[in-house]
Amino acid sequence: MTEEQLSSYHPTLPPTTEEDRFSWLRLLRSRKVGPATFRRLLREHSSAQNALAALPEMARAAGIKGYEICPPGVIEAELKAAKAANAQLLCLGSADFPHALNDLTDAPPLLWAIGDVSVLRKPSIAMVGARNCSSLGARMARGLAADLGKQGYVVVSGLARGIDTSAHLAALNTGTVAVLAGGVDVIYPAENTDLARDIAQSGLRLSEQPMGVTPQARHFPRRNRIISGLAQAVVVVEAAAKSGSLITARDALDQGREVLAVPGHPFDARAAGCNLLIRDGATLVRSAEDVIEALPRQKADLFEASVPEIAPEPVALGATLHREILARLGPSPIAEDQLIRDIAATAGEIGPALVDLELDGRIQRQPGGLLSLTA
Amino acid sequence: MTEEQLSSYHPTLPPTTEEDRFSWLRLLRSRKVGPATFRRLLREHSSAQNALAALPEMARAAGIKGYEICPPGVIEAELKAAKAANAQLLCLGSADFPHALNDLTDAPPLLWAIGDVSVLRKPSIAMVGARNCSSLGARMARGLAADLGKQGYVVVSGLARGIDTSAHLAALNTGTVAVLAGGVDVIYPAENTDLARDIAQSGLRLSEQPMGVTPQARHFPRRNRIISGLAQAVVVVEAAAKSGSLITARDALDQGREVLAVPGHPFDARAAGCNLLIRDGATLVRSAEDVIEALPRQKADLFEASVPEIAPEPVALGATLHREILARLGPSPIAEDQLIRDIAATAGEIGPALVDLELDGRIQRQPGGLLSLTA
Numbered sequence: 066m067t068e069e070q071l072s073s074y075h076p077t078l079p080p081t082t083e084e085d086r087f088s089w090l091r092l093l094r095s096r097k098v099g100p101a102t103f104r105r106l107l108r109e110h111s112s113a114q115n116a117l118a119a120l121p122e123m124a125r126a127a128g129i130k131g132y133e134i135c136p137p138g139v140i141e142a143e144l145k146a147a148k149a150a151n152a153q154l155l156c157l158g159s160a161d162f163p164h165a166l167n168d169l170t171d172a173p174p175l176l177w178a179i180g181d182v183s184v185l186r187k188p189s190i191a192m193v194g195a196r197n198c199s200s201l202g203a204r205m206a207r208g209l210a211a212d213l214g215k216q217g218y219v220v221v222s223g224l225a226r227g228i229d230t231s232a233h234l235a236a237l238n239t240g241t242v243a244v245l246a247g248g249v250d251v252i253y254p255a256e257n258t259d260l261a262r263d264i265a266q267s268g269l270r271l272s273e274q275p276m277g278v279t280p281q282a283r284h285f286p287r288r289n290r291i292i293s294g295l296a297q298a299v300v301v302v303e304a305a306a307k308s309g310s311l312i313t314a315r316d317a318l319d320q321g322r323e324v325l326a327v328p329g330h331p332f333d334a335r336a337a338g339c340n341l342l343i344r345d346g347a348t349l350v351r352s353a354e355d356v357i358e359a360l361p362r363q364k365a366d367l368f369e370a371s372v373p374e375i376a377p378e379p380v381a382l383g384a385t386l387h388r389e390i391l392a393r394l395g396p397s398p399i400a401e402d403q404l405i406r407d408i409a410a411t412a413g414e415i416g417p418a419l420v421d422l423e424l425d426g427r428i429q430r431q432p433g434g435l436l437s438l439t440a
Numbered sequence: 441m442t443e444e445q446l447s448s449y450h451p452t453l454p455p456t457t458e459e460d461r462f463s464w465l466r467l468l469r470s471r472k473v474g475p476a477t478f479r480r481l482l483r484e485h486s487s488a489q490n491a492l493a494a495l496p497e498m499a500r501a502a503g504i505k506g507y508e509i510c511p512p513g514v515i516e517a518e519l520k521a522a523k524a525a526n527a528q529l530l531c532l533g534s535a536d537f538p539h540a541l542n543d544l545t546d547a548p549p550l551l552w553a554i555g556d557v558s559v560l561r562k563p564s565i566a567m568v569g570a571r572n573c574s575s576l577g578a579r580m581a582r583g584l585a586a587d588l589g590k591q592g593y594v595v596v597s598g599l600a601r602g603i604d605t606s607a608h609l610a611a612l613n614t615g616t617v618a619v620l621a622g623g624v625d626v627i628y629p630a631e632n633t634d635l636a637r638d639i640a641q642s643g644l645r646l647s648e649q650p651m652g653v654t655p656q657a658r659h660f661p662r663r664n665r666i667i668s669g670l671a672q673a674v675v676v677v678e679a680a681a682k683s684g685s686l687i688t689a690r691d692a693l694d695q696g697r698e699v700l701a702v703p704g705h706p707f708d709a710r711a712a713g714c715n716l717l718i719r720d721g722a723t724l725v726r727s728a729e730d731v732i733e734a735l736p737r738q739k740a741d742l743f744e745a746s747v748p749e750i751a752p753e754p755v756a757l758g759a760t761l762h763r764e765i766l767a768r769l770g771p772s773p774i775a776e777d778q779l780i781r782d783i784a785a786t787a788g789e790i791g792p793a794l795v796d797l798e799l800d801g802r803i804q805r806q807p808g809g810l811l812s813l814t815a
Binding site: 201204205327328329330331332333336337340343344348349350351352355 | 576579580702703704705706707708711712715718719723724725726727730
């Protein structure tokens with residue numbers, strides 16, 4: 066009952082009743098059921114309800130003690146939170162589910178969506194890059210996103226600081242999709258709260274995570290596969306060597322998506338990742354035209370769009386807090402509680418900073434709530 | 441008797457006597473005899489002397505009236521100038537002729553060399569780029585040339601301002617070859633007089649042109665084929681769109697040489713040519729290691745080399761003169777003499793500036809010594 070890679074695409078019949086949808090959610094939220102297992106169970110048991118009934122016995126047979134399927138109360142709470150947030154459930158196989166994800170071996174069976182789902186019917190380009198990007202990188206992201214928007218492409222990104230933020234902002238008026246690492250109702254980073262709200266109004270926020278889930282480092286790579294999966298091509302705008310954007314680029318290649326990168330001078334460390342990608346065969350991008358030219362031949366839905374307003378760059382907050390955390394940590398793990406007391410910050414303040422540093426690979430979480438510097 | 445491209449390589453027996461060398465020079469300096477015709481004539485007539493004897497009749501048969509072979513006095517003067525400049529004649533097919541040029545269809549039959557011809561036996565990398573390069577470009581050229589030198593590669597370039605100058609300077613101690621567009625004894629630009637002298641001491645200056653010839657715009661593309669021909673690979677360090685470096689890169693590809701380019705941010709117009717080359721398949725270069733890795737497998741002659749001293753960048757002279765010339769010229773041609781009088785500069789001062797502007801495509805020479813702005 067572990068996750069497995071399916072080597073071929075098996076069509077899944079979407080749920081048709083409220084009861085069905087409830088069972089889908091419950092099956093997916095049950096322990097040890099990931100996207101691939103979900104699809105296998107559905108195929109083998111022909112419905113989520115049947116799969117749920119069979120799960121405990123299957124777990125027992127696999128040697129897992131005390132296995133229980135997800136309690137109905139958890140699903141009731143999730144549905145209630147979704148209603149409050151005006152979130153809509155998109156189910157694999159249904160008409161409103163993003164078609165681009167259908168052929169992924171680990172396509173999310175369910176997505177929560179807040180906003181205008183019609184943007185999922187348009188051709189899309191993903192833009193990713195450094196959170197601590199240069200002003201040149203931010204300008205490039207804005208220019209590309211605005212021009213791609215004018216050409217009828219929806220810009221998909223991850224609502225992160227830096228490149229993501231610039232890309233979303235420039236594409237607000239023409240269509241943009243933010244795929245979140247946590248719940249679709251949990252905005253991270255907090256400084257992008259207004260942007261997230263604007264995206265929900267004119268574009269779409271998406272997440273495969275349950276409502277209310279706070280993003281953890283392990284959520285981000287899984288989220289990234291959805292960003293690249295939704296798009297025909299992934300443009301890496303600015304990325305240092307060994308950055309998360311390079312992992313997204315590799316995933317994109319595995320998914321059969323075009324990978325493109327904006328070059329920079331070799332003396333600029335922030336271009337190192339992009340230059341590496343180009344050396345490895347990614348298409349060099351100078352402009353939106355270069356992106357469109359690299360796409361597999363397919364006519365874009367052209368539509369009228371006004372020039373997007375460019376909002377000012379958000380001010381980078383928390384740099385001081387990051388430095389303070391790094392100064393307190395060493396190779397020997399200490400408890401997160403202790404760190405919070407030492408720094409005299411609230412858990413609410415320190416939490417996002419820890420996620421940042423974890424994503425940057427600067428700190429590591431150890432079992433038992435312990436933290437250390439990455440060796 | 442026009443120039444033709446030879447599709448296969450025909451070995452040429454080099455001259456063995458002084459008389460033979462005289463005849464080679466005389467044949468090559470005769471009107472309408474270029475490198476390909478030279479080789480054809482030598483093949484058909486088995487010696488330069490026989491070819492010279494046959495030339496007038498061949499010209500007559502081809503309908504050329506009043507054809508005369510090069511007078512012996514011209515060759516005597518050239519040999520005298522060569523002796524004064526300590527220049528050595530390298531003949532196609534002889535042991536000291538650069539082997540890398542042997543397989544070019546339009547290899548120069550003769551080259552004048554001043555300096556240490558042993559550098560021609562070492563693996564070589566050509567470095568080319570903008571004359572009006574950025575300080576970033578100059579720094580990159582210095583770094584690449586110094587590192588390639590340490591790895592045992594001779595750096596070949598064209599003694600121009602900008603990238604060429606930086607590359608030569610950084611490779612002075614490890615070996616560098618300057619291929620000149622005019623005579624091997626005519627230093628252009630004048631500001632590189634000291635550098636040209638230093639190259640002749642520790643490296644080599646080369647030219648296929650007769651001694652004393654002032655470089656003309658048409659000489660540069662022909663010279664560039666020798667730069668790329670001498671090298672295993674051509675690195676374009678910084679080049680705007682539509683620059684001469686791109687023509688050199690295309691020639692290099694035709695010659696079967698590797699073409700590499702240093703990327704830059706798309707907002708930097710001075711990187712446009714390099715980014716274009718990379719989009720078209722040139723290897724992206726971040727460091728000397730990237731260059732060496734791209735070479736066809738072949739062991740470099742490693743040799744000890746100290747870290748080259750980096751001389752300060754030469755100050756760009758003549759910018760004011762260039763502006764003055766452009767201001768005086770218009771689309772209607774005026775006489776060069778008139779221009780010199782208008783500007784109150786000497787012909788010696790204005791000549792190099794005119795070559796610069798011609799190379800930049802800013803001005804055009806018309807028949808009868810007339811000059812105009814390029815439309």
